[in-house]
Amino acid sequence: MSSVDQQLDELRTEIKSELPSDISVSEVKYEGPELVVYTRDPKEFAQQGDLIRQLASKLRKRITVRPDPDVLSEPREAREQILSVIPDDAGVSDLDFHKDTGEVVIEAEKPGMVIGRHGSTLREITKEVGWTPEVVRTPPIESSTVSNVRNFLKQERDERRDVLERVGRQIHREEMSDEEYVRITTLGCCREVGRAAFVLSTPETRILIDCGDKPGAEGEVPYLQVPEALGAGASNLDAVVLTHAHLDHSALLPLLFKYGYDGPVYTTEPTRDLMGLLQLDYLDVAAKEGRAPPYDSEMVRETIKHTIPLEYGDVTDIAPDVKLTLHNAGHILGSAVCHFHIGDGLYNVAFSGDIHYDDTRLFNGAVNDFPRVETLVLESTYGGRNDYQTDQDDAERNLKQVIKDTYEKDGKVLIPAFAVGRSQEMMLVLEEAMRSGDIPEMPVHLDGMIWEATAIHTTYPEYLRDDLRDRIFHDDENPFLADEFNHIDGGEEERQEVADGEPCIILSTSGMVTGGPIMSWLRHLGSDPDSTLTFVGYQAQGTLGSRIQSGWDEIPIDDADTGRQSTLTLNMDVETVDGFSGHADRQGLENFVKTMNPRPEKVLCVHGDESSTQDLSSALYHDYNMRTFAPKNLETFRFV
Amino acid sequence: MSSVDQQLDELRTEIKSELPSDISVSEVKYEGPELVVYTRDPKEFAQQGDLIRQLASKLRKRITVRPDPDVLSEPREAREQILSVIPDDAGVSDLDFHKDTGEVVIEAEKPGMVIGRHGSTLREITKEVGWTPEVVRTPPIESSTVSNVRNFLKQERDERRDVLERVGRQIHREEMSDEEYVRITTLGCCREVGRAAFVLSTPETRILIDCGDKPGAEGEVPYLQVPEALGAGASNLDAVVLTHAHLDHSALLPLLFKYGYDGPVYTTEPTRDLMGLLQLDYLDVAAKEGRAPPYDSEMVRETIKHTIPLEYGDVTDIAPDVKLTLHNAGHILGSAVCHFHIGDGLYNVAFSGDIHYDDTRLFNGAVNDFPRVETLVLESTYGGRNDYQTDQDDAERNLKQVIKDTYEKDGKVLIPAFAVGRSQEMMLVLEEAMRSGDIPEMPVHLDGMIWEATAIHTTYPEYLRDDLRDRIFHDDENPFLADEFNHIDGGEEERQEVADGEPCIILSTSGMVTGGPIMSWLRHLGSDPDSTLTFVGYQAQGTLGSRIQSGWDEIPIDDADTGRQSTLTLNMDVETVDGFSGHADRQGLENFVKTMNPRPEKVLCVHGDESSTQDLSSALYHDYNMRTFAPKNLETFRFV
Numbered sequence A, B: 001m002s003s004v005d006q007q008l009d010e011l012r013t014e015i016k017s018e019l020p021s022d023i024s025v026s027e028v029k030y031e032g033p034e035l036v037v038y039t040r041d042p043k044e045f046a047q048q049g050d051l052i053r054q055l056a057s058k059l060r061k062r063i064t065v066r067p068d069p070d071v072l073s074e075p076r077e078a079r080e081q082i083l084s085v086i087p088d089d090a091g092v093s094d095l096d097f098h099k100d101t102g103e104v105v106i107e108a109e110k111p112g113m114v115i116g117r118h119g120s121t122l123r124e125i126t127k128e129v130g131w132t133p134e135v136v137r138t139p140p141i142e143s144s145t146v147s148n149v150r151n152f153l154k155q156e157r158d159e160r161r162d163v164l165e166r167v168g169r170q171i172h173r174e175e176m177s178d179e180e181y182v183r184i185t186t187l188g189c190c191r192e193v194g195r196a197a198f199v200l201s202t203p204e205t206r207i208l209i210d211c212g213d214k215p216g217a218e219g220e221v222p223y224l225q226v227p228e229a230l231g232a233g234a235s236n237l238d239a240v241v242l243t244h245a246h247l248d249h250s251a252l253l254p255l256l257f258k259y260g261y262d263g264p265v266y267t268t269e270p271t272r273d274l275m276g277l278l279q280l281d282y283l284d285v286a287a288k289e290g291r292a293p294p295y296d297s298e299m300v301r302e303t304i305k306h307t308i309p310l311e312y313g314d315v316t317d318i319a320p321d322v323k324l325t326l327h328n329a330g331h332i333l334g335s336a337v338c339h340f341h342i343g344d345g346l347y348n349v350a351f352s353g354d355i356h357y358d359d360t361r362l363f364n365g366a367v368n369d370f371p372r373v374e375t376l377v378l379e380s381t382y383g384g385r386n387d388y389q390t391d392q393d394d395a396e397r398n399l400k401q402v403i404k405d406t407y408e409k410d411g412k413v414l415i416p417a418f419a420v421g422r423s424q425e426m427m428l429v430l431e432e433a434m435r436s437g438d439i440p441e442m443p444v445h446l447d448g449m450i451w452e453a454t455a456i457h458t459t460y461p462e463y464l465r466d467d468l469r470d471r472i473f474h475d476d477e478n479p480f481l482a483d484e485f486n487h488i489d490g491g492e493e494e495r496q497e498v499a500d501g502e503p504c505i506i507l508s509t510s511g512m513v514t515g516g517p518i519m520s521w522l523r524h525l526g527s528d529p530d531s532t533l534t535f536v537g538y539q540a541q542g543t544l545g546s547r548i549q550s551g552w553d554e555i556p557i558d559d560a561d562t563g564r565q566s567t568l569t570l571n572m573d574v575e576t577v578d579g580f581s582g583h584a585d586r587q588g589l590e591n592f593v594k595t596m597n598p599r600p601e602k603v604l605c606v607h608g609d610e611s612s613t614q615d616l617s618s619a620l621y622h623d624y625n626m627r628t629f630a631p632k633n634l635e636t637f638r639f640v
């Protein structure tokens, strides 16, 4: 018998001895990081409210209880009983019964009301029907991404169960090595921004953290082919952990599956959905620009199929010697600081991913409080000695001034923005400014993927800032549903109408004016001296956005009808409003480290250009007396 | 056609066009790093003395010319012709004809006389008989190691040719990668002495440098199982380079072949022989101490079969993007500083191995003059801030005083010594001291492997200090053949006789009194207060030698007859004479770096305990303003 089977046998015996004699245990198995207990007495189990929690704390495992298929009531009958237990206000939109696992997925507008206080309504449901309820939120704004992902996972349910069972057995395998070490190998994003990828390795386990591309440098992918990564075979990786959905962290993750990786991807649920959205767009853009995409959409689906979503704060076994906990990073929806606890108290490493230290309208500031952490891998995008940003209040005041000035000229404000993150922050600023009368009410048009990204945000309000989350729970206060917001879904015709119409604000992708509908908006509005092109985000060198900022006014542009390139003379006013970055500035990075609890012994400064990483590294060394490094790509650091 | 075959085709065409029309080329192939040209006109080839040299410089390859088998004269006939060409004084002891390659191996006491001025006699031989002569030295002292190795290689000639051809094709394969990097991964001997092992890697090539054990810590072997080393499969290594034969560098090399490695081992010829001697002894000691040896003697033979000997100064292609040159390291016979030139002028790394910077009686000081070198990996055995040693003159004076004092008491001087290196240095000191009358003439008995190791030294006088080499070429001046030296080959009986006899000096292994015949000498002489136990080498902590040095005089010892352990009370005088180390001291290490040409940009301080490597690293940084490191095991440094 394998050591895992033996372990499961012992667990089964232990669980039986812990349970009252009237509750049977028919099977015990691993599914991903969870221990699943099958019983012929699901109702009795549910009756004793605390039983699962007691078991979980006794066994130090995450436990799910499922009914044996043959003790389940008929779905038709169960449906009625379930609906009679759930309050009408919950807004149940779908019930989906899975006979194979005894689960019923309940989609509702207000999941909280399906769950009940401390899960009381859920337990009530099981007591009534035996089925195990699982609750998801009906997106307040319809999101094709969310519904595609959910449908896909439903359809691939069987294969996904196989994946989870295999992963579960891997996680709980016996430790083989008697060596001890903890190492980090840098595969990308050192002394540069882009192609984030790190390997965290112990004698037992190898974990890849992030796998991104390098914007503006398509050839420069992470060094996946070295033996420390995939050189020894993709099956040598135990797990992949994704900090957040931005393409410089996620773009090449599907490539792993093309190379034969078949293991889990741990990340938050919103990151899974946003990642899918951005990866498919990445393929789309590559195709449009005539580049061969490195993988196809099938691999994006494989990635989603292998994703095991974790919630902030859940401590999860992901290998025999590694526990992972994700914490809010404040950067974009679902972004996480990833904390790894290695061995039994041996060592702790936190990867910051990208962070925003202060609260924004959209998110709480990044978490920097951990039980233990010896080494921090820290982003350094704004780590340079002069990288101090305008604070958010000033930034908002400046933006509102630009809008008022333009409005008074009867002009339009055109804002290039990234679909994910900055656009939603803008929406919140604009919604409040109009509600409070700081700026006149006018339409705010959302073009490109912004609407879809916003829909995903409203599907996962738990990941937003506390007060924003509470507002979204009430339809009438959900700022994203405000009347002024209009989704541009009528193509060129609608854009023409908007351009010919009254003063308004337009948020459109791409954020650095490198393509997408913003190009069309420039054709419509570029010659209007009363309108204002307003930059609110970082414009990388070499992008059209950066060139316009530096004074270019002759812009090469493809004609919408003929496709021929012509030159557009830009007569719009061009303004830049600083202070809306999704990244902590130099002060924020220092504060993150300074107030971190506990203070780490070592910091690796990454995800910044050479001078930013070196500036930050030497500042942290001098001010806080830690051992700091500005690694190069392809180096390995050993900590234990 | 493979790219190598195509390359060979082109080379053949080019060679033909370079040669006079009366010289045919029947085949061109690679054997290891050499290009072998087969011809039906070997005599004509030999007639034009400069032709091979011209070809080699034109093609930038090492070239060997061989006759087609069917144009060769009969061996019996050839033998007479050859002997008539070679002067009688050369002392030819063996002629060995290899029909398959057209080579004749000539073993002679004076190889120089077989070679002639600038190779004139060799060319004369080919002109006469067509066979290609290869010359080896008849060991002036019979060495079973040397003759075993030679016989084994003769017997495995066919398989070895296959190995060489495969290696040759590997070396000359097409470069596949368009990336550029140079990395060093530390697998052992960082912040410790022992288990030397490093990986030097480029996108194209992975080279292992050394593969030793850790004396006194049998479990602690290099981290060979990580993906950067053998984790991705032994076949991922392109080459192994061995700095010198000491077991902390060579002991686990045969293990690679057990793990499936099938590529070349580059080192000097004497290192190959000494390595074989020491590895077999290593297996022997393991067996005697009841430990399971990690490999068997078959793997030692595999290692020898795969060894490609290089001479100091030969620049050799060992991979498509790596050239290796070995230089004298002054540490033990055949020890080398290994210089790697990577890419076409891209980067240069030198591994010091173990070095002695100053000249000793036995060796010239380590070479530190290179065309280019950016990074130096430097041993730090005596890198600590107080690791200054007595200079050799004082050391010799002290030793002679100990000997004179003991002689005057009618006692005997017992010196525990390593078989390789320090013993031969002692022999030279003693021989001169007696010849010049500094100490009285008396027998010097050599016990353990010392005699055999000395025989290997005299087989390769080219690797010894200039003036010593010249003396060995004349039998009557060869100091190792001096009358006072006696090989203890009569076992306990002879030892008893010596112990009962007149004043004398005894050099015996093991050097740290951890076993071997020295134990027997202690039984014979330990109770004699007129005799002196004299330490001339480093005694590692935990060894019996170190304990005796610190004052122990109750010594646990196995009885020779019964094998039972008893306690011996040590009444001998115990003396320590410093200054005979094979390692550069702190001053020598600093001098090596200070006078190095060119001065390296970066230095990795390894092969020393934690404080020694850190002391040396920080001293070099402060005094010479280089970037210095004291790496840990399992780290990777990137240089390009």
Ligand SMILES: [Zn+2]
Pocket: A096, A097, A098, A154
């Ligand atoms: Zn279903």
Ligand SMILES: [Zn+2]
Pocket: A244, A246, A331, A354
């Ligand atoms: Zn990001």
Ligand SMILES: [Zn+2]
Pocket: A194, A246, A248, A249, A354, A607
């Ligand atoms: Zn990023």
Ligand SMILES: [Zn+2]
Pocket: B244, B246, B331, B354
């Ligand atoms: Zn050595």
Ligand SMILES: [Zn+2]
Pocket: B194, B246, B248, B249, B354, B607
């Ligand atoms: Zn050594």
